[in-house]
Amino acid sequence: MDHPTAPVPPHAPRGEAGPTPTTAYTSALTAPPPPRLRRHRGRRVGELAAVGILSAALATGGTWGVISLTDESPGSSPAASADTGGSSVVPVSSAAKTNPDWNAVTDAVSPSVVAISVRSGSSGGEGSGVIIDDQGHVLTNHHVVSGAGEGGEISVTLADGSSYAGTIAGEDPSTDLAVVTITDPPQDLRPMTMGSSGGLRVGDPVMAVGNPLGLAGTVTTGIVSALDRPVTTSGSEGGDNPFAQERSTPVVTSAIQTSAAVNPGNSGGALVDAAGRLVGINSSIATVGGSSGQSGSIGIGFAIPVDEAQWIAEQLIEDGTAEHAFLGVTPTDGSASVGAATRSGARIGSVTSGSAADKAGLQEGDLVVGVDGTTVGSAESLVGLIHAKRIGSTVSLAVIRDGEERTLEATLGTAPAARG
Numbered sequence: 001m002d003h004p005t006a007p008v009p010p011h012a013p014r015g016e017a018g019p020t021p022t023t024a025y026t027s028a029l030t031a032p033p034p035p036r037l038r039r040h041r042g043r044r045v046g047e048l049a050a051v052g053i054l055s056a057a058l059a060t061g062g063t064w065g066v067i068s069l070t071d072e073s074p075g076s077s078p079a080a081s082a083d084t085g086g087s088s089v090v091p092v093s094s095a096a097k098t099n100p101d102w103n104a105v106t107d108a109v110s111p112s113v114v115a116i117s118v119r120s121g122s123s124g125g126e127g128s129g130v131i132i133d134d135q136g137h138v139l140t141n142h143h144v145v146s147g148a149g150e151g152g153e154i155s156v157t158l159a160d161g162s163s164y165a166g167t168i169a170g171e172d173p174s175t176d177l178a179v180v181t182i183t184d185p186p187q188d189l190r191p192m193t194m195g196s197s198g199g200l201r202v203g204d205p206v207m208a209v210g211n212p213l214g215l216a217g218t219v220t221t222g223i224v225s226a227l228d229r230p231v232t233t234s235g236s237e238g239g240d241n242p243f244a245q246e247r248s249t250p251v252v253t254s255a256i257q258t259s260a261a262v263n264p265g266n267s268g269g270a271l272v273d274a275a276g277r278l279v280g281i282n283s284s285i286a287t288v289g290g291s292s293g294q295s296g297s298i299g300i301g302f303a304i305p306v307d308e309a310q311w312i313a314e315q316l317i318e319d320g321t322a323e324h325a326f327l328g329v330t331p332t333d334g335s336a337s338v339g340a341a342t343r344s345g346a347r348i349g350s351v352t353s354g355s356a357a358d359k360a361g362l363q364e365g366d367l368v369v370g371v372d373g374t375t376v377g378s379a380e381s382l383v384g385l386i387h388a389k390r391i392g393s394t395v396s397l398a399v400i401r402d403g404e405e406r407t408l409e410a411t412l413g414t415a416p417a418a419r420g
Contacts, residue, residue, distance in 0.1 A: 091193050106219050113217075116155070118145055131190060139313050156182050197308075200273075230383070232251070255302040255304065325390060328358060345382075346368045351364060356412050360408045
């Protein structure tokens, strides 16, 4: 299968000036427009023609879509040094960031990661999933199971090799998450221990666990390479593949970037910390573009933060669908001057009357440059950060207006169903 690729700009640090916007979209949060194709700067063209991100590239044989990146940018006890929050239960109590015991982590987490196979007619796809409770609920990516709606069959294979039928409990295309329920699950299921992505720091050691290329139970290790990386997923392939679906609302994720190798089939699998706790759901990878069409790991993978994934999973199990936080603005990429410095951020094009943004005092022309202390370097960055928040949460917005930076507090509402 040929895998589409898209050239995108180099990854800039958070807050670095981005390119001039071309399109506006609503951060409340609908997804942004399809990726804007740009050439790399400062690269030898023959060596690395382009970098794309393949969201569905992590589900072998399934829906393949292209995503792009926007421009934007100690010394405690061993157990505490691996702490990222989340559950008080620590599967690997001897964990240490400086010297992780990956053998112990593998033993602790592997029983909680499953292989997912979807078949429809003569075609199919494979991905991964994470057991999140003893009722048989498995968290995975939406694009892993999206082809099962039209007569497709889902099979869930546990770490011991036993396979069970599965059904979809709920799907949320806008976050690329889904929950599968194992039919008549065994009583000895091993749910994954939940961590917290909020406690992660760049440089923390992590392990990716999944089913790459159909090789179940594969683990790879690396570090957290970046946090709050805005990653935009859009499009799909056409042709005769029954799994191919045109994605009308691209996914925007404020993602965890990792150097742990992830490949087709890892999608929906676990990203865990050195204590064996879930911190993310692997969902996309960067790939070398150009005519070669390579789609293997080049050391840049992305995961949906567990704090967002767990919130969505709770809703999918409860209702089969999920609601999302709503700020109520239409942003574009922009920049503004503060003294001698130029700041990049999300320029507010319009504010929805009565929305959280309106009540907070956001105005047309404001430049949002931060959310809860995290730098906003683009419109996509704002979308991803707000989308990851829970409804009803209060966020602190750093805003530049008339050459001065100020702080506004906004309590997020619920996105209208048509925009969710």
